[in-house]
Amino acid sequence: MKRKNIIASVLAMILAMTCLTGCSVGRPSADDDSFKLFYVNNSETAIVAVDYEIKSSSTDIEAVIEELLEQLGTMPERMQYEAPLTGEVNLLGYTITDKLLSLNFDISYLEIERTIEILDRAAIVRTFTQLPQIEYVNFQIEGNPLTDKYGTVIGNMSADTFIYNMGNEINTYEKIELKLYFTNETGDKLVPVYRSVVYNSNISMERLAVEQLIKGPNSDICYPTISKDSKINSVSVKDGVCYIDFDPSFLTEPYQVSAEVALYSIVNTVTEFSYVNKVAFSIGGEASFTFMDYAVSGPFERNLDIIE
Numbered sequence: 682m683k684r685k686n687i688i689a690s691v692l693a694m695i696l697a698m699t700c701l702t703g704c705s706v707g708r709p710s711a712d713d714d715s716f717k718l719f720y721v722n723n724s725e726t727a728i729v730a731v732d733y734e735i736k737s738s739s740t741d742i743e744a745v746i747e748e749l750l751e752q753l754g755t756m757p758e759r760m761q762y763e764a765p766l767t768g769e770v771n772l773l774g775y776t777i778t779d780k781l782l783s784l785n786f787d788i789s790y791l792e793i794e795r796t797i798e799i800l801d802r803a804a805i806v807r808t809f810t811q812l813p814q815i816e817y818v819n820f821q822i823e824g825n826p827l828t829d830k831y832g833t834v835i836g837n838m839s840a841d842t843f844i845y846n847m848g849n850e851i852n853t854y855e856k857i858e859l860k861l862y863f864t865n866e867t868g869d870k871l872v873p874v875y876r877s878v879v880y881n882s883n884i885s886m887e888r889l890a891v892e893q894l895i896k897g898p899n900s901d902i903c904y905p906t907i908s909k910d911s912k913i914n915s916v917s918v919k920d921g922v923c924y925i926d927f928d929p930s931f932l933t934e935p936y937q938v939s940a941e942v943a944l945y946s947i948v949n950t951v952t953e954f955s956y957v958n959k960v961a962f963s964i965g966g967e968a969s970f971t972f973m974d975y976a977v978s979g980p981f982e983r984n985l986d987i988i989e
Contacts (some may be wrong), residue, residue, distance in 0.1 A: 716811055718969055719804035721763030724795050728804045728879065729762060729857055742814055749808060754758050765804035773823065780816035781837060782809055783921055790822055795819065801836070803879035810840040833874060836899030842878070855880060859890050860953045862946045862988070868938035870989035872903040887923050887957065888916040890950050906946040908933050914965070921958040922980050923951050929964055932972060940975035945984045952983040977985035 694937040733752070737744035754766040766772070767916070770790040776783045793801065806818045817837040820827040826834045836931055856879050862871040876899075891913060897905035910933060914926040925947070934943060948960040959980035966971045969978040 683686065683728060694738040708863050717808070719765065719807045720757070721765055721797065721804060722762060723760070723916050725763065725800065728765075728800050728807070730807070731762070732785070742812070745812070746809075753805065753808060756951070765801040777815070780814060781819060782815045782817070783819040783821055785821040785824060788823055790820075790827075796856065799877050799879055806838045807840065811852045818879070820921075825874050829875060829877060833876075833902065834900040841896065857886065857889070859893055859921070860950065861890065861898075862906075862949045863892055863898045864906050864936075864938050864942050864946065865896075866904060867988050868904070868936065868942060871906075871942060873947060874898060874903055885916055885918075886954055887918060887925075887951050890953075891925060891947060894946060894950055897974060904938075905936055906938050906943045907931070919966060921956065923957045923960045925951075925960060926963045926966060931964060934973055941984075941987065944972065944975070944977070944981065945987050948981045949983055949988070958982070 696910060714734045716735055718733040719728050719730050721728055731944050735745055735748060737748045738747070750766065753764055756764050756767060763959065770928070771787045773785045773787055777783060789858065802820060809815045809818055817839050820835060828834050856877060858875055858877050861874050861876055863874055864870065865872050875936075876893060878889065878893060895907050895911050895913075897907075897909060908930065911931040912928040914928055915924075916926075917924050934940075936943075944962070947962075951957050951960050959982050961980040962970075962972075962977055969976075971977065
């Protein structure tokens, strides 16, 4: 679809921001002091990150955001990328509360082709969450939360929502729709949830899926199963078995779920990949351990009976 710049009034609204006045704009990482603008590639299949030097004063956050919005709404001169904030949609306004930037679009946003919408959203979130004053970005449609094609609320998006490899100057991303299993309110059954993720192609699909489970659900129709403090040591697949090694933080279960629900949320999620038939767990390399009151040993097959 044809793209057009966001109306000038949106930029004018930025000047009304007062909650961030006087704050200093930092850099995205101690390991990489370059700011990056994110665009959609010409084939509209991935996003790329390009080094960018912010010209506005680092103490004037309003000017910085205005500059970034202008850049994201302007097509590059050589047309080597597509700007994510252009198109036949209007940004009605925004709010910033407790490091959450909410962008409110008009109804025409829903007309964007689904693949392009995901990539545009990834580019916008990745750009703005580099600012220390913005940790999350939320998309709304005329005041209502943005949902995916299944009606699930997208929710707040952070930098980790869109996996980013800081090692490359320009990064190529791909998109995938994952089927994740979280728990119901009573913690005794699994609830399938579809989530679209834009990710760096260097990460394995199995690891990506488990990381998304650890991240937790982004809606109130289901509940988390795994501690957000869980750390993955390694993930590998051999002969149809996915081997997942966690560090001991996995053994801490802060949620009101059964051990079987927590474990099978992982098993059922990973076995959604056609080449995975079973999942084997280990903690620090130990293949036999106790999780809550459940003895874990050997590979687990998919369990359909535990799905609500």
